[in-house]
Amino acid sequence: QKEVEQNSGPLSVPEGAIASLNCTYSDRGSQSFFWYRQYSGKSPELIMFIYSNGDKEDGRFTAQLNKASQYVSLLIRDSQPSDSATYLCAVNMGRGDKIIFGKGTRLHILP
């Protein structure tokens, strides 16, 4: 069974600090990795995507990928109350372009 694992949280981080979200995946052949943000009752919103080992930065967000360890993470710098949401890790698995989601990590930014 191909899976994506995330700590469900909640992860509480003070405003202005760095939030670190982690994800592991089971399929060594996975090539594409995505982070989505989901507010309660809303649809997943793409935050970051990464295809190669290493770091990718976009504004306050940094995605990190380590394919050897089958590990992908998301760092959020200068956390804001509006960052409070569930963060979904999604990984392309198997043939085709379908993505498998983790259960998500609930992030709570403390004002």
Added chain:
Amino acid sequence: EPEVTQTPSHQVTQMGQEVILRCVPISNHLYFYWYRQILGQKVEFLVSFYNNEISEKSEIFDDQFSVERPDGSNFTLKIRSTKLEDSAMYFCASHGYSNQPQHFGDGTRLSIL
């Protein structure tokens, strides 16, 4: 910015009835998907569609489900005889080229009574 559009936003249906959920993917996209999310659970893949045919489907996508792209813009999900356990949020997603990120619509909340 182009968006994936889904209608209706909320559908209430009696058990055993047929329901059709509609999606308009982003206009130049080629790959289309349906996902569902039962309340409090993770987003689950249902089906992918490319080049006018299903490219992959999950175990959830049984004979009660079907998808169609009846014209150049709409992408529909039909559930033939709904069950209580079909109650969920259904998301449509699309992307342009292989391996590109998928963009999601706002979803349809399906409630089966």
